[in-house]
Amino acid sequence: MNAQKTAFSGIQPTAIPTLGNYLGALRNYVALSGTHRCFYSIVDMHAITVRQDPETLRRRVRELYALLLACGPNPDNTVLYVQSHVPAHAELCWILNNFTMFGELSRMTQFKDKSAKHADNINAGLFTYPVLQAADILLYGAHVVPIGDDQKQHLELSRDVAVRFNGVYGDVFVVPEPLIPKLGGRIMSLADPSRKMDKSDPNPAGYISMLDDRDVIIKKCKKAVTDSGAEVRYDPAEKPGVANLMTIYAICTGKEPEQVEREFAGQGYGAFKTAVGEAADGVLSPIRAKALELIQDPAHLDRLMAEGAARAEAVALPVLRKVRDSVGFLPRI
Ligand code: TYM
Secondary structure (H helix, E strand, O other), X not given: OOOOOEEXXXXXXXXXXXXXXXXXXXXXXXXXXXXXEEEEEEOHHHHXXXXXXXXXXXXXXXXXXXXXXXXXXXXXXXXXXXHHHOOHHHXXXXXXXXXXXXXXXXXXXXXXXXXXXXXXXXXXXXXXXXXXHHHHHHOOOOOEEEOOHHHHHHHHHHHHHHHHHHHHHOOOOOOOEEEOOOOOOOOEOOOOOOXXXXXXXXOHHHOOEOOOOHHHHHXXXXXXXXXXXXXXXXXXXXXXXXXXXXXXXXXXXXXXXXXXHHHOOOOOHHHHXXXXXXXXXXXXXXXXXXXXXXXXXXXXXXXXXXXXXXXXHHHHHHHHHHHHHHHOOOOOO
């Protein structure tokens, strides 16, 4: 790796990622791997803040690893690894807990949302989830963090924690910047365009999974909730369903929303929705094919994961050592 700047991001292995994850984040994982030293982590430690079935979690981690590889980041610049394989994340999280305020964590909207959804299991891990996320990022000295819009608040917190720590001990951490796409930072549910597309949505009509096949993708797009009009016009406030489909189509075909408007002027929603499904499948089908092939060989994936963890740890440990030293831990000789 000879890139100068570092990128870091994480994704939870709670379900197969969606087209929203791809357009909001994974696409930028790949783009950054052309210019940056990249660390992308499957954050299984974050995933257990909500109860997971152990067998399913193991399967999901391998599937997600295969999918991330299949997206095609430049292998020379990219380290793909599983968070729990690098215990330094947990250790730095503990230290950073002492630099994060109760009030700050109480204001996190994801905590409030998840507490409402899992009212029977509002555990401490769910509360300190953003501290682990800060540890993930700061451990690699990341300059840039490719994320969707929903992670903006967590990134702000990571920055605040880094600045606070640096204020006490000097320049230990790089203060990271978010990279959120202008178009596609928040892809909405196909079933309810007022909510974001979510891989954990109990209603599969709301999302396109990255492993859905062509027929399913087109069917879901055809059924997508739109307004009662017939005009393909980019107006997120008045026509959120159509604007969302236009965003998907625009990114998948490399066009601007205005071009899309012109392309479908005078045509109804029917032809447009089919075209959206075809465009989404055009982007996802090569990734899907590659991922399904990789999933066939779990031993190979496990070897790659082990290599990734070793490369990640080699970068994380010196940072952790510096932090331990800063706070005054006596080194073990
Ligand atoms: P997660 O697993 O929910 O989502 C992974 C990435 O996908 C983005 N995303 C979306 N982008 C556009 N439209 C959507 N509908 C959409 N849904 C999700 C997310 O913003 C995210 O970038 N807390 C993180 C995981 C994490 C992390 C980190 C991220 C842990 N440590 C460190 C960055 C840096 C999460 O739950 O992402």
